[in-house]
Amino acid sequence: MTRLKIDADGTDVLQGMTYNVFETGQGRIVKRFITVEGQQEFLIPEYNYSAKNPVYIIVNGVEVVPESIETGKITLTNPLSSGIEVVCIAYGNPAMKRDGCLDTPYEGCSNYHHPYAALKHKDTYFFSLNHAPETCTVLGVKLKRLIVNIKAGDDVTTEIRNALGFQRDKFVIHEGIVYLPYQYNGFPAVIGYNANINGVNKRTVETVIVESTCVRLNDRLFPNVNLRRGEFFGLLYNLLSNLHNRYTDTKLELNPSPQRNIADGASLDSKWYAKQVRTLFDEKFMDGCYVFPLYADDKFEGQECMTRAEAVTYLNRFIEWVTEKYR
Structure with a gap:
């Protein structure tokens, strides 16, 4: 039901509930490591162990089951070689507040914008249909390029926010800055794009961490929340x-x-x-x-x-x- 779309305009049949506030000590955490030889333990000081806020471990794009999860530390089953990407994700335990007849998730900030990062070759970035297509991969998930027509005088953040909205499978690059969906705040993303490097137009690939100080999450069903x-x-x-x-x-x-x-x-x-x-x-x-x-x-x-x-x-x-x- 949550993925059904209205035929006429493509919006969700069942609208999600937005939120960005979490229970104290059970916030959303995304931590990226590049291993050293033999590394098996990964320290996450801000993580407090809770069954309501489990940690997911992604090793080179593949989810693995750790040997143990403790407050502040994850231990894998086997030591890893050097240079391997390990991403630890705790999606957080949303805080709830009373609103009339409902206990509902809520938002604590309103100046939200999509997580973004400046590309290394931002100043010489260019978009062209005659060159290799731009790509974006987040932990093995490929996103689709969304073209946003931004005219002179437009507020870039507002235009991209309106165009990208709550879409989960799109990304935007504008003037060398990449924007991703809200749910990828803090995630590493592998971006392929075109730039003029040392006087030569060429395709390059890099990993960036996209971040935002205020996102509007809409990625949970909240099955126990009543309906008005x-x-x-x-x-x-x-x-x-x-x-x-x-x-x-x-x-x-x-x-x-x-x-x-x-x-x-x-x-x-x-x-x-x-x-x-x-x-x-x-x-x-x-x-x-x-x-x-x-x-x-x-x-x-x-x-x-x-x-x-x-x-x-x-x-x-x-x-x-x-x-x-x-x-």
């Missing part, structure tokens, strides 16, 4: 959008003038899911009955959490309705 009613109906609308597209080959349009009165509509209209909710609540079965009932006093109360019973009831009515609508 409004978010649930946003999900239903996204599912309906895909079904409509596949059965009719046309894009689903929001209802521009829904007729049904929702008593707390004024508070609803300030939410991102307002138009989707109003569109769905205006739908009727063929017998003229509304598909989705409102709550007491004809209110929706979109910020309230849903029970499992409510979710099952609404899903059942949704399935019954779309079956009738598209049969």
Whole structure:
């Protein structure tokens, strides 16, 4: 479900929850080592052992199981030869805060930007379709080059942030600076690019560490976090959008003038899911009955959490309705 896309625009059917705050002593850690001959132990002073924040060990791009993991130290099963890349990653244990009916992850900074690094030959870097393609590999994962059209006067950070967004498989190079997805903050990346080196246009490859002081992570499902009613109906609308597209080959349009009165509509209209909710609540079965009932006093109360019973009831009515609508 988390990887399903809306046919019309390619966005996620189920939107993730963003965060960048972690429990004290259980933050995200990425530590890169280049081994010396016979090295078997790797010191990570900032790591506190916790089952909620395990460490993953990548040796030359391959995940391995260590002999032991302790606070501040990782020990591998066998000594390694010199010159081998070892990356230790702890993804962190997100902190949660109470927000109405939810215990939810949250963000502690808002001036976020994608992790980046200046290339060694930044000043003579050039992009050309007539030369070897640019490449980016992170721990064996190949990313795709995203071309961002940045015009004079544009804010580079903003344009790249908007273009790259939460995409996980893209990278950007602009004026000799490489930008990677948020989840790769602190990771080593192998970059292949073109530059004029000693008067010769040539391709070169180097490893950089991309970093950002504030990222906006969106890489977890948080299965134990409850869902607000409004978010649930946003999900239903996204599912309906895909079904409509596949059965009719046309894009689903929001209802521009829904007729049904929702008593707390004024508070609803300030939410991102307002138009989707109003569109769905205006739908009727063929017998003229509304598909989705409102709550007491004809209110929706979109910020309230849903029970499992409510979710099952609404899903059942949704399935019954779309079956009738598209049969």
